[in-house]
Amino acid sequence: MGVxxxxxxxxxxxxxxxxxxxxxxxxxxxxxxxxxxxxxHQASQQDLIELEMALEEGLMSGVSDKSVEDIWKETELRYGKKNG
Structure with missing residues (x-):
């Protein structure tokens, strides 16, 4: 890497x-x-980009027929798998 x-x-x-x-x-x-x-700053900007992409994906996916409880359970499972 050059300086x-x-x-x-x-x-x-x-x-x-x-x-x-x-x-x-x-x-x-x-x-x-x-x-x-x-x-x-680079890391925080990357985190912001990923958050914006996730928000856009969520908005584009439309309204869910799942209950809030089901969504929380799925999210907790995904978070647990991702973060050990």
């Missing part, structure tokens, strides 16, 4: 915050912290 060097500007308050994260030992340097923020 691209960027030059970015922060306010003093933002810079102090970044330095504090590094000083606390959570990250070894500023770049590591910024990369962490980017990865976290």
């Amino acid at each position: 691209v060097r960027k030059s970015i500007t922060f306010t003093e308050q933002q810079d102090d915050w970044i330095k504090k994260q590094v000083e606390q030992g959570d990250f070894t340097n500023d770049s590591e912290y910024i990369r962490h923020l980017v990865r976290t």
Whole structure:
């Protein structure tokens, strides 16, 4: 994977915050912290995309003839299988 060097500007308050994260030992340097923020944002954006797709699928599927209780049971079974 290639590396691209960027030059970015922060306010003093933002810079102090970044330095504090590094000083606390959570990250070894500023770049590591910024990369962490980017990865976290990428993951949350992917989660949002998946949620939007699920909502769209639900809307397109129409009205169910199942009871709310049946839907909850199916959901709990699927969640249990997915999350152990």
